[in-house]
Amino acid sequence: MLVNPWAFLVATLVVLPVGFIWYNPKVFGTIWMREAGVSPDAPKTANMFKIFGLTLLFALMANMVLQTIVIHQMGAFSMVGGGMLVDSAKPSYAAFMADYGHAYRTFKHGMLHGFMAGLFLALPIIGTNSLFEMKSAKYIWINAGYWIVCFTLMGGILCAWE
Template structure:
């Protein structure tokens, strides 16, 4: 299977768009600032090009692993060691029967949602516990990643 780098890039950039809405002061921005200890002055400092650039790079890396979670055919591809040319005929038969099965935005969004709920939220929650952050912080930050993974999974599964 080939990696669709455009789909991964669009999925990564979608996290910025979700963030612009999610962390807007009229949505969760004010609550997040309060719960994280962030101030307007702290937000003005820093290299925003670097911050947003690294955020896209990190989201791109998340997208790489998300495609293997959202697209079932990656499992068959990985079982043959990533070399379809030397695979047994059973791989070709599987891909002929199921090559495009479950390759929809809806299916990818489901896997993205589950990844956010059962991977991202527990990671953020664990960090928040040790950082002595509130449950509000955990829900705002975890909710953000659940929404992001849902959208990313949909994009990646539908476009790849």
């Protein structure tokens, strides 16, 4: 197994504390509400179970892809067909994993790739949607910055925690 299930869980949950800090009124919350056109009273009527539940689902989905970006061994793992077919893989897979199974499995390395994923995936998606929604550059950078920070931390956790 290349990803520890606890790492996957923690990497998924990291979006909540980062969001609580990032969107706090003393950090970017007030600016974000203004730029997004969200009323300060809106959270009082919002379905928080739906918001936080879907946030965690989306973070889980992101982690499923992010693990393939931050853990280089996932390429070899996928080449043999994944977990169910590892036992029937050619001896070269076992030799590769014996030589490189723990290479680049550090928090720092995972953070690097997580940061790049946020910068080159989250920013363009959020930026494009926001441009068509006629949102400001502040709005784009606040939202994209949140995901860049999240992907950076998620990548570090997924990569390092074997």
